[in-house]
Amino acid sequence: MSAEPARRVVSLVPNVTEMLFAVGAGSQVVGVSSYDDFPPETKALPHVGALLDPDTERIFSLRPDLVIAYGSQTELENRFARASIRVYSYRHAGVDNVLQTIRDVARLTGHEAEGDRVVRDLRSQLDAIRTRVRGQPRPRTMLVLGRDAGALRGVYTSGGIGFLHELLDIAGGDDVFGDIKRESVQPSSETMIVRAPQVIIEVHSGDPPRADVLQRERASWNALASVPAIRNNRVHLLYGSYLMAAGPRLGHAAETLARVLHPEMFR
Amino acid sequence: MLRADNVSFGYEGGFSLRDATVVVSPGSLTGLLGPNGCGKTTLLKLLCGVLRPQAGRVLLGDRAVESMTRRGLARRVAVVPQETHPAFDYSVLEMVLMGRHPHLGAFQLEGPADLEIARASLEATGTAHLAARNYMTLSGGEKQRVIIASALAQATEFLLLDEPTASLDLGYQLEVAALLARLNRERKVTMVLATHDLNLAASLCDRLVVMRDGRVLAQGATTDVLTGDMVRQLYDVDADVAFHPRAGHLTVVPVRRLA
Amino acid sequence: MIRARLIWIVLGYGGLAAGACLLAPLVGSTHISLARAFDRSIPFADNVDAQIFFVARMPRVLTGAIVGSTLAAAGVVMQALLGNPLATPFTLGVSTGAALGAVLAITFGSSLAVSALASVPLASLAGAVVASAIVYVLATRPGRPISTMVLLLAGVTLNAFFSALILFVQYAADFTQAYRTIRWLMGDLDVGGFEPIVAALPMVLVALGLFAFLPRSLNLLSVGADVASTRGVDVGRTQRLAFLSASLATAAAVSLAGPIGFVGIVVPHLVRLMVGVDHRIVLPASALFGAAFLVGCDLIARTVLAPVEVPVGVVTAMLGGPFFLWLLVRKS
Numbered sequence: 001m002s003a004e005p006a007r008r009v010v011s012l013v014p015n016v017t018e019m020l021f022a023v024g025a026g027s028q029v030v031g032v033s034s035y036d037d038f039p040p041e042t043k044a045l046p047h048v049g050a051l052l053d054p055d056t057e058r059i060f061s062l063r064p065d066l067v068i069a070y071g072s073q074t075e076l077e078n079r080f081a082r083a084s085i086r087v088y089s090y091r092h093a094g095v096d097n098v099l100q101t102i103r104d105v106a107r108l109t110g111h112e113a114e115g116d117r118v119v120r121d122l123r124s125q126l127d128a129i130r131t132r133v134r135g136q137p138r139p140r141t142m143l144v145l146g147r148d149a150g151a152l153r154g155v156y157t158s159g160g161i162g163f164l165h166e167l168l169d170i171a172g173g174d175d176v177f178g179d180i181k182r183e184s185v186q187p188s189s190e191t192m193i194v195r196a197p198q199v200i201i202e203v204h205s206g207d208p209p210r211a212d213v214l215q216r217e218r219a220s221w222n223a224l225a226s227v228p229a230i231r232n233n234r235v236h237l238l239y240g241s242y243l244m245a246a247g248p249r250l251g252h253a254a255e256t257l258a259r260v261l262h263p264e265m266f267r
Numbered sequence: 268m269l270r271a272d273n274v275s276f277g278y279e280g281g282f283s284l285r286d287a288t289v290v291v292s293p294g295s296l297t298g299l300l301g302p303n304g305c306g307k308t309t310l311l312k313l314l315c316g317v318l319r320p321q322a323g324r325v326l327l328g329d330r331a332v333e334s335m336t337r338r339g340l341a342r343r344v345a346v347v348p349q350e351t352h353p354a355f356d357y358s359v360l361e362m363v364l365m366g367r368h369p370h371l372g373a374f375q376l377e378g379p380a381d382l383e384i385a386r387a388s389l390e391a392t393g394t395a396h397l398a399a400r401n402y403m404t405l406s407g408g409e410k411q412r413v414i415i416a417s418a419l420a421q422a423t424e425f426l427l428l429d430e431p432t433a434s435l436d437l438g439y440q441l442e443v444a445a446l447l448a449r450l451n452r453e454r455k456v457t458m459v460l461a462t463h464d465l466n467l468a469a470s471l472c473d474r475l476v477v478m479r480d481g482r483v484l485a486q487g488a489t490t491d492v493l494t495g496d497m498v499r500q501l502y503d504v505d506a507d508v509a510f511h512p513r514a515g516h517l518t519v520v521p522v523r524r525l526a
Numbered sequence: 527m528i529r530a531r532l533i534w535i536v537l538g539y540g541g542l543a544a545g546a547c548l549l550a551p552l553v554g555s556t557h558i559s560l561a562r563a564f565d566r567s568i569p570f571a572d573n574v575d576a577q578i579f580f581v582a583r584m585p586r587v588l589t590g591a592i593v594g595s596t597l598a599a600a601g602v603v604m605q606a607l608l609g610n611p612l613a614t615p616f617t618l619g620v621s622t623g624a625a626l627g628a629v630l631a632i633t634f635g636s637s638l639a640v641s642a643l644a645s646v647p648l649a650s651l652a653g654a655v656v657a658s659a660i661v662y663v664l665a666t667r668p669g670r671p672i673s674t675m676v677l678l679l680a681g682v683t684l685n686a687f688f689s690a691l692i693l694f695v696q697y698a699a700d701f702t703q704a705y706r707t708i709r710w711l712m713g714d715l716d717v718g719g720f721e722p723i724v725a726a727l728p729m730v731l732v733a734l735g736l737f738a739f740l741p742r743s744l745n746l747l748s749v750g751a752d753v754a755s756t757r758g759v760d761v762g763r764t765q766r767l768a769f770l771s772a773s774l775a776t777a778a779a780v781s782l783a784g785p786i787g788f789v790g791i792v793v794p795h796l797v798r799l800m801v802g803v804d805h806r807i808v809l810p811a812s813a814l815f816g817a818a819f820l821v822g823c824d825l826i827a828r829t830v831l832a833p834v835e836v837p838v839g840v841v842t843a844m845l846g847g848p849f850f851l852w853l854l855v856r857k858s
Contacts (some may be wrong), residue, residue, distance in 0.1 A: 035700065051701060146702060150645050151633055152708055152718030188707070188716045188828070189837055190582035193574065194556050223719035226570060226577045282636065317755050341758030354748040356802040363745050369758035373739070376528050437703075525561040 005110025006086065010059050012050055013090045015247035016068045017042060022118050022248035024126060025109035031062045056180055066108060082086045095166045098246045099123070107132035118248055125168050125251035129258050132265050133172030139261060141173035142197035142229065145244075150216055152189070152223050159185040163246045164203070171257035173199065192224060200229040201236045201260060208239040236260045268292060269314060269344070269425055269457070274323035276309050280362035284309045285481045286323070291459055293424070296451045298489070299461040301501055305478040307447075307461040308429055314459060315346050315427050327425075341369035345418035347428040351410065353402060359413050360398040363388055366420030388419040391454075392446060408439030414445065419450070426450075428460040430465055440464075444471050465519040469493055477501060493517055499525065528806070535807055539814035547591050550825050551583035554689040555832035562764055581719075587608035587714045589723055590824045590838075593779045594789055598797075598816025600775040601684040601790030602809050606744035607768040608674050611798075615776040618681030618769070622645040622688040623657020624650040624780040629692050629707050633699040646710065647722060647781045654777035657684055660768065671751055672769070700733035713786035715824050726782040733775035734813070740768055741805040748805075785841045786820070788846030793819050795853065848857055 010031035011017040017032050021039050029042075033050040036042040046062060051070050056079060059067065067080050072093035075161040080087045088108060090101060099119045106115020143164060148154040157167045158175055159182035165175050176197040177185045187195070200221065208214065217237060221230050227236055240255060242249035259266045269291040276284045284306040291314075299307040310494040312318040313325055316332045327343060345366070353362070366388070367381045377385075389395040392412040397405065402413060411431060418426055431438040431447070448471055450456050462468055468475060468489070475493060476486040479501055485492050495498050498506040503525045511518040552560060556578060562568070563579040570576055600615035608617065617619070631649035666672050687845040696704055717723060743764040746754040755761045779786075793816040794808065803806050820838070823845065827838045 052704075053697065146706065148646055149631075151647070151712065151722070153646075153716065154709060186835070188582065189586070189718060190556065190578055190716075190828075191833065191835075193577045193582050196574070197805060220718075223721075224581060226581065231571060263731075312752075315756050317752050337755065337760050338758040341756060342755070346749065346753065346756035348753055351750060351753065353750075354606070355611065355798070357745075357749070357803055361745075361802075362749070365749065365757060367744055368742065371742075376532070382527070486852060 006108055008062065008064045008065075009066045009068065009109060010048060010062055010064040011036075011068040012048070012054055012073070013068050013070060014038070015098075015245045016088075016090055016101060016105060018245060018247040018249065019118075020068075020109065021111070023102065023106040023111040023114045025105070025111050030064060030108050031059060038245070045161075056098065057183055078118050092162070092246065093221070094161075094163050095126070095170075099251060101223060104247065122248065122251050126254055129172075129251075129254050130170055133258055133262050136172055136262050136265065138172055138174045139198040140176045140196070141168060141199045141201060141261065142176045142187075142192070142195070143168050143173075144200060144202040147202065147220070150220060152220050154186075154190070156184050156186045159183055162189050163250065164244070167254045167257055168201075171261055173201075173257065173261045189224060193227060196227055197229045198232070199234045199236070199261060200227075201238060201257065203243045204237070204239045205241045205244040206239060269325075269327055269459070271310065271313060271320075271325050272323050274310075274313055274320040274325060274441050276306075276313060276318060276320055284313070284339055287478075287481075287483045288323075289314075289476050289483065289486060291425070291457060292474075293457050294451075294455055295474050296448070296472050297460070297474040297476060298468040299459065299476050299478060300463070300465070300468045300472075301478035302463055304480075305316070305501075306481040307463075307478055309481075310476075310478070311346075311427050311429055311459065311461045315344050317346075336399050338369045340440050341421065341423075343423050343526045344425045344427060345421040345423040345432055347411075347414050347432060349430040351414050356401050356403060358398070359389070359394065359400050359402055359405070360385060362413055363398075363417045363420050366417040366422075369421065372408065382399060384422065385416075385420050388416040389413075391450065392416040406439075407435050408442060409434060411443055415443070415446065415450075419454075419456075424457055426456050426458045428458065430462055431460055432462070432464060440467065447471060465493075465498065469508075469517040469519055470514065487518065493519070532807055532810075535801055536810050536814070539811045539818075543591065543595070543814040543817040543821075546821040547587055550587045550590070550821045551579055553825055554578070554583060554828050555835075570775050573704040582716075585717060585720050586824065587821055588720075589717050589783055590821040592723065592726070592730055593715065593783045593786060594793075594820025595813040595817040596733065596775045596779040597786065597789040598793035598819070599734065599809060599813040600772040600779070601816075602788070602794045602805065602812045603737060603740060603744065603768050603772040603775075605794060606740075606748045606767060606805060607772065608678060609748055611795065612791070614787075615772060615779075616785065618654045618677065618773070619684035619688065620654045620773050620776040621780050621785040622685045622692070624654040624777065625711060625785060626657075626688045626692050626695075626779075627651070627653025628710050628784075629699075629821070632706050632710065633695050633703045633725045634853050643828075647725070651777055651781035654773070654780060657688060658770075658777065660684055660772035662773075666766065669762065671755075673764045674751075677769070683822060709837070710784050711839075713784040713842075715783050715820075715838055722782055726778045729774055729778035733771050733778060736767060736771035737775070737809060737813075740764065740771070740810050741851035744768065744805040744809075757820060783840065786842055787822075789816055789820055792842070792846045792849050795849075 007028055008030045009028050012033045014033055014036045017036050020029050031046045031048045032042045033049055034047045048058045066086045068088045069076050071089045077087045090122055102119050103115050106112055118217055141157040146156045159180045160175055160178040161181055162183050168175055176195045221235050224230055243253050271287055271289045274287050287310055299310055301307050313320050319333060363385045364377055366391050367377055389398055392415050394412050394416055432443050451458050473487050477484045477497055493508055495506055495508050500503055504521050505523045505525055507520045558575040558578050562575040597615055604615055605611050605613045627649040628646050631646045661680045661684050665677040743759050746757055746759045747764055751761050794812050797808055797812045797815050801811050823841045824838045827836045827841045
């Protein structure tokens with residue numbers, strides 16, 4: 001493996017693209033995925049597809065010396081390996097994995113020092129949040145990752161594994177499905193009643209909708225009016241791409257969760 | 268009286284029936300005779316209202332068949348098709364009871380009277396012992412007799428049959444023919460049957476309508492119409508047509524194909 | 527005689543359906559006590575047993591009964607209309623249309639300003655209606671009976687075309703949306719309250735009401751269209767009524783709970799094995815047995831791998847597959 005820093009990077013993984021820009025390697029990025037929109041500079045860059053539909057021709061035409069791909073895209077990796085293009089294989093995991101990835105891509109692009117700095121800052125940000133909520137009662141929280149619009153169907157939540165679950169933990173909440181130990185869970189109405197969360201947090205990666213739509217979405221939970229979170233009006237609908245980006249903005253995401261769970265600690 | 272006045276009917280390709288006029292008098296047993304494609308099935312379907320003529324009219328008494336409701340028509344004209352393939356395993360009794368449909372109200376179930384008529388029809392066709400059997404498991408002859416029973420249960424003045432013996436063995440052919448003759452005689456059911464079987468027509472029908480290429484060549488008493496000349500005209504075949512003393516009716520013996 | 531048989535069978539199957547609906551809410555992955563659930567002295571907010579019984583399980587059982595009866599009855603009608611015991615409510619494209627509607631709502635719903643279109647049930651209903659309308663227009667000629675061959679071809683064509691569109695939309699979807707589509711396709715009786723049920727009920731009742739006019743005509747029709755005509759059946763009208771009512775029933779069921787397969791074919795077959803083939807008995811019996819059947823399948827779905835829930839469409843498929851294998855072996 002050559003020790004030369006990569007000069008032309010194509011990234012198929014949006015959160016890793018963010019990391020590249022955060023460690024100062026933004027000018028070395030020549031191609032991004034179709035789903036990239038942060039930071040704003042990425043909008044002007046060529047979009048080359050993503051997990052299911054990477055445009056290999058387009059990628060080759062950009063003459064990269066490093067491609068960031070998903071760990072499951074083994075076909076793609078073989079193709080690039082045959083063309084002697086370095087591939088960095090990314091897999092979703094927890095917070096530590098995110099921090100390690102920041103370090104890895106910083107090293108690969110010759111920004112080791114900045115990479116270390118970004119990681120240090122994130123760690124201290126997370127530590128600060130941990131400290132602030134220490135000792136507070138940890139509410140049983142259901143972290144909802146998706147739900148059919150306008151209805152209480154197709155609900156899927158964190159299942160006790162993954163970086164969002166870890167952020168919730170750092171922010172001082174107890175994942176109500178933490179014992180299941182899966183990436184996600186699709187609870188039925190019965191399961192949600194039985195688990196009786198005290199707080200429900202929905203995370204959405206887009207922009208907040210119009211006020212009336214927001215109201216309707218909040219009202220979708222009223223069918224389970226007897227669940228403590230709904231009864232006590234502790235249902236929070238959070239919007240923002242930073243919430244689900246496992247990258248440099250995860251400190252911001254953790255803080256948002258902490259403010260929702262323990263508002264009194266942030267006055 | 269059931270009559271077709273100058274009826275014509277055609278499909279995409281051309282006319283299958285042109286300017287046909289046929290008179291069926293009450294109590295008669297009329298045969299529509301001719302080679303395949305001569306239009307006899309089309310004529311039969313026009314007579315029972317399944318098809319509408321593109322020219323001419325079909326009259327039942329003094330009413331146009333077109334103007335009658337399906338139910339009204341079904342109470343006066345019943346049809347025995349050439350083949351019947353039910354999609355489900357109906358029993359013989361269920362098949363025969365279907366003939367009672369035009370006599371029942373929208374949500375009415377068959378009553379004792381209907382069941383009695385059905386049983387009588389089965390008796391008349393010698394199939395009463397098959398009532399509980401699955402129709403699809405019967406032999407060809409038994410099936411045909413059950414379908415005739417079903418048409419009888421409809422209690423109509425007219426009975427139209429399309430090639431009633433075409434798929435039957437010789438024994439069953441004679442059986443069905445005898446049954447039809449008896450029903451015509453005893454119950455006074457007016458019958459019209461389409462067939463290409465010359466000897467069946469000769470043995471069973473008192474009147475014949477001979478057809479070829481969509482046109483009626485002749486109609487009248489069987490003894491008048493069924494001649495060697497007519498067979499030649501219909502089939503390009505040289506045949507002997509003569510009264511057979513033992514059989515008691517005309518028979519047709521084909522001798523040779525003509526060029 | 528037929529009246530007596532009809533009454534006894536309806537009572538018997540009705541009892542089965544009622545029994546299933548009464549017992550099913552009692553059973554589940556969490557043990558609840560009926561006495562506690564009905565104990566009025568405990569405030570509802572504190573009575574978890576009552577919450578589970580009334581909020582989580584009852585709507586689900588009710589949905590199962592409605593969807594099960596509707597799909598089973600639609601299956602009977604479809605089989606008679608096409609003259610083929612292998613036909614299902616989905617043969618003529620209604621559920622593929624619904625699936626296209628659902629996929630479009632899931633994939634593009636969030637980017638649409640009109641919030642109503644983002645609703646999966648409404649979009650799938652619209653898709654189902656569009657698909658049925660296309661098949662209807664393709665296969666019918668005014669005043670003439672429908673050729674079942676043409677009808678079948680139109681349905682198959684529509685299924686193929688819409689399936690291709692679904693794949694295309696799926697390709698454009700992101701990972702989450704693709705997953706949610708797959709989840710929808712497996713069927714889900716947990717509709718989240720009584721509102722969706724109330725919304726679907728008018729369509730279901732109209733469809734079932736229309737079904738009531740069909741049975742005797744379907745008997746005659748399934749012996750042959752021409753023969754039925756000569757026995758006084760208005761074949762064209764019967765076919766149109768059968769197609770429209772079965773499509774309405776299927777559209778309502780699929781937009782409520784997703785396309786749950788095998789109910790519409792296993793139940794009619796099972797019922798015919800038990801009561802014969804007279805549609806006047808098969809149709810109501812199938813509706814009642816279908817309700818019990820789907821409620822039972824959902825019970826299995828909720829409990830067999832508790833606390834994980836198996837999608838109910840998977841359970842019906844796992845039961846349906848071997849059933850047909852057995853039928854095949856029996857016939858040969």
